[in-house]
Amino acid sequence: MVFSKETKIGIVGAGTMGIGIAQVAASFGHEVMIWDDFGKALVSGEERLKKNLTRQIEKGKMDRPQGDQILSKIHFLNHNAKGYPPRYAECEMIIEAVVEDLEIKKELFAAIEHVAKKNCVLVTNTSSLSVTSIASACHHPARVLGLHFFNPAPVMPLVELIPGIRTGEEVVESIKELIRSWDKTVVQAKDTPGFIVNRIARPFYGEALRIYDEGIADFATIDWAMKTLGKFPMGPFALIDLIGNDINYAVTQSIFQETYFDPRYKPSITQKRYVQAGLLGQKTGQGFYDYREGAKNPEPRCDENLGNEILFRILSMLINEAAEALHFRVANREDIDVAMSKGVNYPRGLLKWGEEIGLEKVMRYLKGLYDNYGEDRYRVSPLLRQKVQDKESFYPSSWAS
Numbered sequence: 481m482v483f484s485k486e487t488k489i490g491i492v493g494a495g496t497m498g499i500g501i502a503q504v505a506a507s508f509g510h511e512v513m514i515w516d517d518f519g520k521a522l523v524s525g526e527e528r529l530k531k532n533l534t535r536q537i538e539k540g541k542m543d544r545p546q547g548d549q550i551l552s553k554i555h556f557l558n559h560n561a562k563g564y565p566p567r568y569a570e571c572e573m574i575i576e577a578v579v580e581d582l583e584i585k586k587e588l589f590a591a592i593e594h595v596a597k598k599n600c601v602l603v604t605n606t607s608s609l610s611v612t613s614i615a616s617a618c619h620h621p622a623r624v625l626g627l628h629f630f631n632p633a634p635v636m637p638l639v640e641l642i643p644g645i646r647t648g649e650e651v652v653e654s655i656k657e658l659i660r661s662w663d664k665t666v667v668q669a670k671d672t673p674g675f676i677v678n679r680i681a682r683p684f685y686g687e688a689l690r691i692y693d694e695g696i697a698d699f700a701t702i703d704w705a706m707k708t709l710g711k712f713p714m715g716p717f718a719l720i721d722l723i724g725n726d727i728n729y730a731v732t733q734s735i736f737q738e739t740y741f742d743p744r745y746k747p748s749i750t751q752k753r754y755v756q757a758g759l760l761g762q763k764t765g766q767g768f769y770d771y772r773e774g775a776k777n778p779e780p781r782c783d784e785n786l787g788n789e790i791l792f793r794i795l796s797m798l799i800n801e802a803a804e805a806l807h808f809r810v811a812n813r814e815d816i817d818v819a820m821s822k823g824v825n826y827p828r829g830l831l832k833w834g835e836e837i838g839l840e841k842v843m844r845y846l847k848g849l850y851d852n853y854g855e856d857r858y859r860v861s862p863l864l865r866q867k868v869q870d871k872e873s874f875y876p877s878s879w880a881s
């Protein structure tokens with residue numbers, strides 16, 4: 481199974497991700513067929529794509545002929561009849577980017593398998609659902625796999641590749657090659673809740689909310705600590721407001737449920753109330769911050785001792801989560817570190833960061849939280865404990881730079 485520029489790519493769903501992925505594939509020379517079962521979405525998707533390309537031309541990131549070339553490669557399929565457009569039968573790979581709903585995706589995969597040619601690889605861009613479960617709707621689950629692109633797809637360098645339990649080894653290797661040829665960094669994740677990035681990032685939000693709930697600091701101060709002292713690109717509350725409180729809460733809730741209610745992922749009641757109140761973030765004008773014109777937001781308390789305490793607590797939880805993901809073979813150590821720096825722009829990979837701080841220091845701090853609260857949420861990952869006990873490193877010394 482070898483893919484090249486001649487490989488035709490089908491995309492189902494012309495929303496945010498479908499359009500973004502179409503742009504990426506077309507800019508690397510592929511013919512792309514895209515369709516959406518909601519006609520207006522196809523029209524607005526095409527308009528959005530044109531706007532994106534114009535913006536990139538204006539910024540000097542591409543010239544007009546390049547923009548025109550990309551547009552000419554993307555075919556917006558006009559199909560109003562029942563079922564999926566027959567032109568998907570020309571494709572060697574079809575990527576599904578429709579709503580995040582397991583039943584809808586399973587129905588789609590069952591139906592598209594009848595339209596697709598025999599050797600066509602079927603991909604889901606799900607951010608949280610099980611690839612194995614989606615693939616179970618197909619007669620040939622060996623050709624189904626997950627590719628989790630990040631938003632905006634043309635800009636974000638990371639793609640998580642998730643084989644289902646029955647995905648063929650050849651499919652994994654050839655798709656990996658193809659996505660690398662699109663200048664993306666591919667990390668491979670086990671089909672587990674949240675894959676790599678969405679799982680390991682949970683404490684960034686969850687522990688920040690917990691610190692707020694305990695009255696240790698307000699949103700602005702926690703954000704200041706993470707951004708200014710920790711060098712994260714955004715603080716947790718500003719980031720939730722950007723993502724959308726409803727989306728961020730739904731991801732946490734899904735991971736909590738899918739892990740059989742592991743207390744480490746327990747959602748925050750405060751966040752739930754914000755969602756219930758319609759304070760969803762930038763998209764509704766108000767979230768943890770107020771984005772309406774003329775609104776005044778609180779200033780952070782720039783106390784370095786308090787800020788370092790907040791940073792160390794959240795960071796220790798993140799490092800522990802990265803160690804736990806490695807312990808359970810969600811991904812290898814390099815992929816875990818690369819995923820967090822390229823998927824969510826963390827300043828450093830967490831396993832390396834833990835080693836720079838000192839694994840023993842991180843472990844002692846977590847044990848202190850555990851003793852203080854008596855909650856399983858703060859349990860130390862067995863791998864982190866073992867590394868400390870055996871005076872070992874996540875990386876051999878030649879890697880630890």
Ligand SMILES: NC(=O)c1ccc[n+]([C@@H]2O[C@H](COP(=O)([O-])OP(=O)(O)OC[C@H]3O[C@@H](n4cnc5c(N)ncnc54)[C@H](O)[C@@H]3O)[C@@H](O)[C@H]2O)c1
Pocket residue numbers: 492493494495496497498515516517518521576577578579580581584588605606607608628629630631
């Ligand atoms: N938005 C993100 O930041 C992001 C990032 C990574 C992954 N994802 C995942 O990508 C997928 C798509 O997300 P999105 O943000 O682009 O959603 P979106 O709501 O912007 O677009 C989804 C589109 O799918 C269409 N659709 C729904 N059912 C369909 C069907 N059966 N056949 C054809 N079209 C159908 C809808 O009309 C809509 O236009 C989801 O699984 C989501 O979890 C989203």
